[in-house]
Amino acid sequence: MENWFTASPDSLFVIIISAIGVYLAVIFLTQLAGKRSFTKMSSFDFAMTISIGAMIATTVLSPSVSFLQGVTGLTAIFLLEIFSNFLRKRFKIYRKTVDNQPMYLMKDSKVLWENMQSARITEGDLRAVLRRNNVHNISQVKAVIFENTGDISVIRDLNSKEVPDDWIFEDVK
Incomplete structure (x- = not known):
């Protein structure tokens, strides 16, 4: 409990640099995958949004996950989104599986x-x-x-x- 309000200057510097890097990576990957990446259109989109948030937090705050590992994980999630959108456009059965129906x-x-x-x-x-x-x-x-x-x-x-x-x-x- 005594460590709640303490941090070394080095660890704070790493957190700031990681946050900036992850922020830029998310902007780049969102431009690549499209704005739909953060919509709430389907359960897949919802899962992607939650996954991205968890990866960002883990990459920025966990010393056991490197910046490269975090960006690789984010890239994988965005590639899944791109692939899922491709399948949604091509296959009605896939679209019905991942999209919620009004x-x-x-x-x-x-x-x-x-x-x-x-x-x-x-x-x-x-x-x-x-x-x-x-x-x-x-x-x-x-x-x-x-x-x-x-x-x-x-x-x-x-x-x-x-x-x-x-x-x-x-x-x-």
Whole structure:
């Protein structure tokens, strides 16, 4: 416990240099892999974000992991992301395996209780989302969709003459 507030100048210098190096490596690798590397679109993306954070912390703070080892690990994770994106674009079965599928929580003002239960969304959660989206009456709701990111989208039906494009709902279950 007495070592909590002590550090040698050399160890602090190594931490600062490692932090700068890892920071630059992450910027470079993100440019190489694309901004999608840090989105929350799929479980693979989520795992990648967590892995990168853990590797950065370990590389910067752990004396047992060298800078070269840390950057190699980060590079491997980013290469996995690039390869996964390649597979997602080419193979529908892979995309379905790693991507979360959006689902209706409400459709045409009707609450879909089975989907609510599957998504682990409570009735109170749904009401809060509707209030945040300025829904005054349940009849205003065309659809509420639990997105693959974990966000909830509300499509309002304020003008029943205007029909939303089917393309918007194409991958929603």
